[in-house]
Amino acid sequence: MRLHWKNFSPQGEAFHLQSCLRTNRWWAGYHTHDFAEVFWIYAGSGRHSVNGQSQELRAGDVVFIRPEDWHNLETLPPQSLGLVNVAFPVDVLRHLRRRYFPDAEHWFWRRSTLPEICRLESARLIKLQEWAENLSEAPCTIFAIERFLMNLLHLAAVGVERELLPVAAPDWMASACRLIREKKHLQKGVEAWVRLAGRSPEHVARVTKKWLGLTPTEYVNQVRLAQVERQLRQTSLPIVELALEAGFSNLGYMYQLFKRRYGLSPLRYRHKYRKVIV
Secondary structure, eight states, rough: OOHHHHOOOOOOOSSSEEEEESSSSSSSBBBEEEEEEEEEEEEEEEEEETTTEEEEEEEEEEEOOOOOOOOOEEEOOTTTTEEEEEEEEHHHHHHHHHHHEEEEEGGOOOOOOSSSEEEOOHHHHHHHHHHHHHHSSSSHHHHHHHHHHHHHHHHHHHHSTTTTSOOTOOHHHHHHHHHSSSSHHHHHTHHHHHHHHHHHHHHHHHHHHHHHHSSSHHHHHHHHHHHHHHHHHOOOOHHHHHHHHHTOHHHHHHHHHHHHSSSOHHHHHHHOOOOOOO
């Protein structure tokens, strides 16, 4: 079965949003379409059969469906399946690709055998659910769907640390790499890094060294220094305040690490790189 956008958008709307919770055996029926989709699982689990292959999906999985994908989604009793689907014309997809993602490697709807899947942990999934609720209340305009998709792409791409981690690195490490940047975690240092990883300290140390080439202490300090560096360029806050905010209790130690990494003391770095536009 081939679905057509004109049947979902008789009045020329720019997107179609549907949210549902299935509590018994259900399947959507195999289909393809002349429009693009993104859907995600917010509760339970199910089986996604797509292009002749089968994928097990669970809460937090976001799937980027291309128009040419031939697929079906079904629940797996006794599990329920909570699903949100956002469909939109291919013209929207082409505009975003042309304007913001000329590099196919960073495009979530890129050509491959299977559609791209991004896995969100609970905090990012909650944020996505909030954006979907806002979208459901918005006029069905190009502006609304492009704003939603740009937020989604930013959520999926930024902070996952895949620019530092090989694809084969475990998901828990990518999640920990993102979460450690939050103030409440960063200030607690290696203790928080291990807790976010959810593994033993020894295991976390081995895996951190394997995939990041650093000890846990070195990695956390690297993240802390990056935060200090950004704040030096963007704010006029006292350097001691920036150090404490990033979790450094010893100002002299922070100065030593910063100069080793950036080649200048924090004060000289600020004088050189902070530009004020008035």
